[in-house]
Amino acid sequence: MAAQALATSGSTQPARKLSGVERAAIVMFALGDEHGAQVWEELDDDEVRDLSAAMSNLGAIDAITVEGLLVDFVSKLSAAGSLVGNAESTERLLSQFLPRDRVGQIMEEIRGPAGRNMWEKLSNVQETVLANYLKNEYPQTVAVVLSRIRVEQAARVLAILPEEFAVDVVRRMLAMDSVQKDILERIEKTLRVEFMAGLSQATRRDSHEQMAEIFNSFDRQTETRFLTKLEEASKESADRIRQLMFTFDDLGKLDSAGIQSVLRDAPREKLAVALKGASQTMRAFIMGNMSSRAAKMLADDVEAMGPVRLRDVDEAQMIIVNVAKDLASNGQITITKNKGEEELVY
Known part of the structure; x- marks a missing residue:
């Protein structure tokens, strides 16, 4: 000095x-x-x-x-x-x-990955994967982890965790003071060694699956344009993407319990717009899984709507599809591209 x-x-x-x-x-x-x-x-x-x-x-x-x-x-x-x-x-x-x-x-x-960057990476992990790992940890450890990642990710993980366990985690987060440095470092090290390292060694996601999700987000005209061009360059890839894409019409392959779960969570005003551009088969399927009173009200809403832009129909149908995907990711419904995949063979 x-x-x-x-x-x-x-x-x-x-x-x-x-x-x-x-x-x-x-x-x-x-x-x-x-x-x-x-x-x-x-x-x-x-x-x-x-x-x-x-x-x-x-x-x-x-x-x-x-x-x-x-x-x-x-x-x-x-x-x-x-x-x-x-x-x-x-x-x-x-x-x-x-x-x-x-x-x-x-x-x-x-200190790098054991510090801020570690939590940024963890915030980008699929919530179902993170929740599946955390549900086997101590509630206090989970509380520390969820307090450090993005709030949107923490909310999604909490919603997936078993209810009693999640409530215990919430209580601990509410009572949490500043975490001691050595405890935080131990948690970071464990996550880095046991979780993130294992995650990076996992099989790489199929690029066709990823592209199918991107195509799902296109409006109908853009989707058709890209698939047509891709088919000219690689028909095999285009066919694979079509098989993997989950569209509004694929909702017709859900069982009664599955489609009813989707209809409970779907915004009613979006459902009416989505049905405006749907086939008669899809309209009949969806309304057939509703009470007669609810189906009549929905049919009246569709008829009273008048002309609707195709872009608005695509957007509404995508919202309904995303509701189905969220339910599937939480294990509440099962999505298949082909009903035959779930049939038993004797």
Whole structure:
């Protein structure tokens, strides 16, 4: 420390108490333009701003203080003989020159995947996969994990977890204070080693399945245009995508319990628009799985609607399809492209 160096230097002047950023400012002044240029290049915008402000407000610093600070700095390097570069030694060194909160931010970024990036990656994991892993963990561990990922992802995972378990997790999240650093690091390490590593080693998702989902999101004209072009280039790929796509007409392959679950969750106003562009077969199937009163009201809504843009019909049908997909991902219904896949052969 500069103050400690001054105390042993024989100076009769009282040592000026310097903050970490002020000590850094003195070092930068001492290095000058030529030797300090490379240091400035390594600083980010916040560090440059903080350091510049300290340098501007530093005022006059006597030579003994400058010398004591530099001697102390050099002595700490030479006393060790050799250097060990790790997170702990880096944090100790930064603490001598930068404010504590800034050091914390820098070290969190330096620690990489075990820090912020880890939670960003976890937030992008499919909620059913994450929930399936977390349901075997302690509720307190799950509470910590869900408190660190995106709220939208946490909500979807909670909805999938067993109800009593999920409620226990919610209670723990409500009562949670700041998580101790060593506990958080252990959880991060476990997730990285046991979960994320296993996830990355899993079989890569079929590219045709992924493309089928993209095509499902197209409006009808765009879907037809792309499939036609793709068929010219690769008929096999186009046929595979068609087989994998789940469309509004595929709702007709659900059993009665499945379609009734979809109809319960589907927005009524969107259902009427979706049926406006549906075939008579689909209309009959959907209305046949409703009460006579509800079916009549829906039929009246469809007839009273008048002309509807094809784009609006496509959008409404996609909303209904997504309701079915959400129910399927939660295990509430089973979606198949072909009823024959579920038939038993004797």
